[in-house]
Amino acid sequence: MKRTAKISLVMLAVVVLIAALAVTFTACNDKTQQQHTHDYTLVEAKAASCTEAGNVQYYTCTCGKFFDSEKREIEESQTVIPATGHDIVTTSWASGGGSHWHKCNNCDEKFDLASHTPKDEWINDREATCTVYARRHKECSVCNTWTQDELYGELAPHTWNSQTGKCDVCGATKPIYEERDGKIYFGEYPQTKVEDSGLTATLAQMSGARPVKGNSGKWTDYKYYLDKKVDEYMWHIDLDYNGARYRGVYFTSYRAAFIGMGSTTYQDHNGYEINTLYWFKWEPIEWRVLEKQGGEALLMSNLIIDSYQFYHDGVDRDDIHPNNYKESDIRNWLSETFYAQAFDKFAQAIIKDTLVDNSADVSAAGAGNPFACEDTTDKVFLLSYADVKNPAYGFSVEDAADEARKLKPTDYALAQGLAPLNGYGPWWLRTPGGQQPFHADVTDTAGGVGGVNSLSVPETNFGVVPALRITL
Numbered sequence: 001m002k003r004t005a006k007i008s009l010v011m012l013a014v015v016v017l018i019a020a021l022a023v024t025f026t027a028c029n030d031k032t033q034q035q036h037t038h039d040y041t042l043v044e045a046k047a048a049s050c051t052e053a054g055n056v057q058y059y060t061c062t063c064g065k066f067f068d069s070e071k072r073e074i075e076e077s078q079t080v081i082p083a084t085g086h087d088i089v090t091t092s093w094a095s096g097g098g099s100h101w102h103k104c105n106n107c108d109e110k111f112d113l114a115s116h117t118p119k120d121e122w123i124n125d126r127e128a129t130c131t132v133y134a135r136r137h138k139e140c141s142v143c144n145t146w147t148q149d150e151l152y153g154e155l156a157p158h159t160w161n162s163q164t165g166k167c168d169v170c171g172a173t174k175p176i177y178e179e180r181d182g183k184i185y186f187g188e189y190p191q192t193k194v195e196d197s198g199l200t201a202t203l204a205q206m207s208g209a210r211p212v213k214g215n216s217g218k219w220t221d222y223k224y225y226l227d228k229k230v231d232e233y234m235w236h237i238d239l240d241y242n243g244a245r246y247r248g249v250y251f252t253s254y255r256a257a258f259i260g261m262g263s264t265t266y267q268d269h270n271g272y273e274i275n276t277l278y279w280f281k282w283e284p285i286e287w288r289v290l291e292k293q294g295g296e297a298l299l300m301s302n303l304i305i306d307s308y309q310f311y312h313d314g315v316d317r318d319d320i321h322p323n324n325y326k327e328s329d330i331r332n333w334l335s336e337t338f339y340a341q342a343f344d345k346f347a348q349a350i351i352k353d354t355l356v357d358n359s360a361d362v363s364a365a366g367a368g369n370p371f372a373c374e375d376t377t378d379k380v381f382l383l384s385y386a387d388v389k390n391p392a393y394g395f396s397v398e399d400a401a402d403e404a405r406k407l408k409p410t411d412y413a414l415a416q417g418l419a420p421l422n423g424y425g426p427w428w429l430r431t432p433g434g435q436q437p438f439h440a441d442v443t444d445t446a447g448g449v450g451g452v453n454s455l456s457v458p459e460t461n462f463g464v465v466p467a468l469r470i471t472l
Contacts, residue, residue: 036063040071047081050107054081086111093143100143116140118147125149127242128156131170159243162344169243176346177470184287184297186470187342189305190247190280193411200279203239207248210277211235219250224460225312226253228260238282245282247412250275255417259312259458266461270414280412285342290393295472296352298393300383304409304425304463307416308333311457314438322457323432323440325358325382326373330428334380334466351379352469356430362386363431363441371432380468382430385441387467388449405447409463419461421445426455427463 038061048054058079059067068074087105094103094110101110118138128134137149158167160174167174177186194200211219211232219235226233234251252274254265272278287299311322311329320327343351360372362384388395388405396402409418409425418425424445433439433455440457443449455462 095145185284191410194279257461300467306464307418321437325430350471369434385431399450401446
C-alpha cells in the first residue's frame with residue numbers, strides 16, 4: 001500500500017512538470033520562460049460609411065492580439081469606427097432625369113424619390129429683343145426644377161437711336177424707309193390705340209401725375225383752341241418702353257368741332273371721354289406712291305393721321321383771307337410740328353423741298369378762284385383739288401365718289417376729334433373754296449370732291465393727309 005502511494009506522488013509530479021512546460025512554451029511575456037516575438041500585420045484605416053463600419057489604423061499578430069498604431073496592445077473593439085448613418089437633407093431637393101429626391105450629404109442614396117409634377121402656368125424668363133426670342137419655362141410643383149422651357153413669339157423691333165441711326169441693342173443701321181407691297185413706310189406717328197390693360201397701367205405709372213391747367217408737368221400742351229382762344233385742356237406725353245414708343249393723350253374738356261361756334265364734338269362720338277388717359281403706339285407711316293420720277297417719289301399718307309383746323313378764324317386778316325393756304329394753321333402745323341415729330345434727322349435728310357403750286361389753276365373754280373395764294377416751298381404739304389383728280393396719281397377725273405380717295409382714319413385721329421362716317425373720314429385739301437373766303441376744299445368720306453365739298457376753315461373735325469417728296 002505504501003508503494004501505491006509513492007507511485008501516485010510521482011505521477012502527480014510529472015503532471016505538474018508537464019503543465020509548467022506548457023506554460024513556458026505559450027506565455028509570450030512570462031519573463032521566467034522563453035519569450036514570443038510578435039509578427040505584426042498592418043491594417044490600414046478605413047472611414048466609416050452611412051451603412052458600414054470603418055476602422056482605425058491598427059496591427060494584428062498571429063497570436064490573435066490587436067495593437068494600435070504605436071503597437072500597444074488594445075482590444076479588437078477599439079479598432080472599430082461605427083457606421084455614421086445617413087445625413088438626409090430635407091430642406092432642399094436634388095433632381096435629374098425627370099425625378100426629384102432628398103439626398104444624403106454622405107452618400108449617393110436617394111430618399112423620397114418621385115417623378116416631377118409640372119405646374120400648369122408658364123413663367124417668363126426673358127423678353128424678346130431684336131436679336132433673341134422671348135423665353136419661358138414650367139416648373140415642378142414640388143421642387144421648382146424646370147421641367148420644360150421654350151423660345152416663343154417674335155423678335156422685338158429694333159431700338160433705334162435717333163442720334164446715331166443705329167439700334168442700341170444689335171448695332172444695325174436703321175433703314176430710312178421700307179418699300180413693300182407697293183407702299184413706302186417712312187417716318188413714324190402715333191396711330192393705333194393700346195388696348196392691353198397691363199401695358200396701359202405700366203405706361204400710366206411711368207407718365208406720373210396728370211396735367212392740369214397751369215401745371216402741365218411732364219406733359220406737352222397741344223395749344224388747341226377752346227372757343228376763340230388757345231387754352232389748356234388737352235395734353236400729350238411720349239414714352240419709350242420695351243423697344244416701342246407710345247403717346248399718352250389726356251383732356252379735361254372736349255375739343256369743339258368748330259372753333260368758336262357751339263360745343264359739338266366728335267371725340268365722345270368716337271368713344272373718347274374727358275378725364276381719361278388713352279395711349280397710342282407710334283408706328284411707321286404708310287405712304288401711297290403717287291409718282292416716281294428721276295430718283296424721287298411723290299407720296300401721300302395712306303391713312304388720315306390727325307385732325308386739325310385749316311385756320312382758326314373765318315374772318316379776314318387785313319388782306320389775307322382765312323382760306324389762304326400760305327398763311328394757314330394747317331401748313332404751319334405740317335411744316336413745324338408734324339415734320340419735327342414724325343421724322344428723325346436721317347429721314348428729314350431725304351425729304352425734298354417742293355415748290356407747291358397754289359395758283360387758281362389747281363382749284364375747283366379754276367382761273368375764276370379769287371382766293372388763290374402765291375406758291376410756297378414746303379417739305380410737307382396738302383394735296384390740291386387738281387392732285388386728287390389726276391388719273392396719273394390713280395384718282396378719278398370725276399368729282400363723284402372715288403374709292404381711291406376714300407381714306408380710313410387712325411385711332412389717334414379719332415381721338416383728336418375727326419368726324420368719321422362708315423369707317424372713313426373727310427380730309428383737307430390745300431385748295432381754297434371758290435365761293436367764300438372762309439371755305440377750303442375737302443375730300444368727303446365717300447371720296448367725293450368739288451361742288452359742296454368746301455367747308456369752313458375753323459372746323460377741327462377734318463383730317464390731315466400729308467404729302468411729300470423723297471429721294472429714293
